Amino acid sequence: MAHLAIESVSKLFGTTFAVNDFSLEVGDGELVCLLGPSGSGKSTLLRMIGGFERPSGGTIRIDASDVTNLPPERRPTGMVFQSHALWTHMDVFNNIAFGLKLRRLPKSEIRERVENALDMVGLADYGRRMTTQLSGGQQQRVALARSLVLEPKILLLDEPFASLDQHLRERLREEVRDIQQRLGITTLFVTHGQDEALALADRIVVMRDGRTEQIAPPSTIYRQPQTAFVAGFIGSMNFVQSRTRNGVCDHPLFPLAVPVEDGPVTLATRPEALTIRPSYRADAASVHRIVDFGTHKIVDIDLADGSRLKAMVAPDDRMEAGMKVEPNFTSFFVFRDNTLVHQGAPATTGAQLGRLLPV
Ligand SMILES: Nc1ncnc2c1ncn2[C@@H]1O[C@H](COP(=O)(O)OP(=O)(O)OP(=O)(O)O)[C@@H](O)[C@H]1O
Numbered sequence: 001m002a003h004l005a006i007e008s009v010s011k012l013f014g015t016t017f018a019v020n021d022f023s024l025e026v027g028d029g030e031l032v033c034l035l036g037p038s039g040s041g042k043s044t045l046l047r048m049i050g051g052f053e054r055p056s057g058g059t060i061r062i063d064a065s066d067v068t069n070l071p072p073e074r075r076p077t078g079m080v081f082q083s084h085a086l087w088t089h090m091d092v093f094n095n096i097a098f099g100l101k102l103r104r105l106p107k108s109e110i111r112e113r114v115e116n117a118l119d120m121v122g123l124a125d126y127g128r129r130m131t132t133q134l135s136g137g138q139q140q141r142v143a144l145a146r147s148l149v150l151e152p153k154i155l156l157l158d159e160p161f162a163s164l165d166q167h168l169r170e171r172l173r174e175e176v177r178d179i180q181q182r183l184g185i186t187t188l189f190v191t192h193g194q195d196e197a198l199a200l201a202d203r204i205v206v207m208r209d210g211r212t213e214q215i216a217p218p219s220t221i222y223r224q225p226q227t228a229f230v231a232g233f234i235g236s237m238n239f240v241q242s243r244t245r246n247g248v249c250d251h252p253l254f255p256l257a258v259p260v261e262d263g264p265v266t267l268a269t270r271p272e273a274l275t276i277r278p279s280y281r282a283d284a285a286s287v288h289r290i291v292d293f294g295t296h297k298i299v300d301i302d303l304a305d306g307s308r309l310k311a312m313v314a315p316d317d318r319m320e321a322g323m324k325v326e327p328n329f330t331s332f333f334v335f336r337d338n339t340l341v342h343q344g345a346p347a348t349t350g351a352q353l354g355r356l357l358p359v
Helices: 042-050 092-102 107-120 136-148 166-183 194-200 218-223 228-233 346-356
Strands: 004-013 016-026 031-035 057-062 077-080 154-158 186-191 203-208 211-216 238-245 263-269 274-278 285-292 297-302 308-313 324-329 332-336 339-344
Touching (some): 004 042, 016 211, 031 042, 042 077, 077 136, 092 107, 092 136, 107 136, 136 166, 166 194, 186 194, 194 218, 203 218, 203 228, 211 218, 211 228, 228 263, 228 339, 238 308, 274 308, 285 324
Parallel strands (some): 031 203
Antiparallel strands (some): 004 016, 004 057, 203 211, 238 263, 263 332, 285 297, 297 308, 332 339
16 A cells, blocks of 8 residues: 655646646545546656656655656556557566566466466466457456556556447456455556546546646535536536626526626536426427437427527436427536636525526
């Protein structure tokens, strides 16, 4: 078990910051996902922790030691990349044993540790196969075993399953989570898949332009996004531009009491927080399209002002394109300049909600 501390770490490429004054502490046995769009600095950060990239500034500590300037082989870290880079001229056993042989461990110990590692990743009988005779998922398992066999204090995974199909990806990430918990190994997992992060992480770090947008457990990231960027990046979100005047939003559909100074705001509500019911008002919203996902339907609604919202409804809900509907919602967020300024439910906004309901 190990504790990782990243203190004000930056990485400059030319004049661009790939990582900008980034700090994070990862506790013993914790699994933290780095999540963010392409180019947000996730891989660069991971490579700096693994020693494959030297920071332009800041300090990286593992337990009490400063590892900032150590080469990869002198760090207690193991890294698994998206492309597994296995040796094709060696069989699975020797791929996994390679690092142990470099350490000149006795043959019997090498055999035992490799067999344990193979067992852990579900490839007990594959030691003598050549790596070219394995499927993509099996190759990633070998790559994982090759890291685990060295018993790293910190496991670094850079989109290890990105090239696999969805079913396999889901299965492997569950296996990784099981192994990680069983070994209690401190882990950083880079992904740009929000499902992956929500399913795996103890905490998620949402990154943007080399900086942190929010660090929190998955349910907090989803339910209490601190920025409009996080709100839009995790899960599906409806955004509506509005202004506040005298503490009330002036959007006709969302006349909510919002205790912030007058000025522009972005209102946001999740599809599952938006309810719709038939309306006979001429100026009501109309259903544009319905997509049936089996477990639920997503209904696209066009508002009179030309904006479009998504609502989640039950699978047996009878909606048809062209129907007039009245949207309502059960919770909402208000952002100003990307920052959350208010979060509420219409119930807390009192009488204004009445103006949403059909007369
Ligand atoms: N070796 C390099 N030389 C110059 N610029 C680089 C180098 N490596 C990364 N960058 C730049 O740094 C920024 C961050 O890249 P990085 O690969 O860390 O992002 P990422 O979040 O991992 O993206 P992705 O999800 O696409 O892998 C990008 O703008 C990228 O172009």
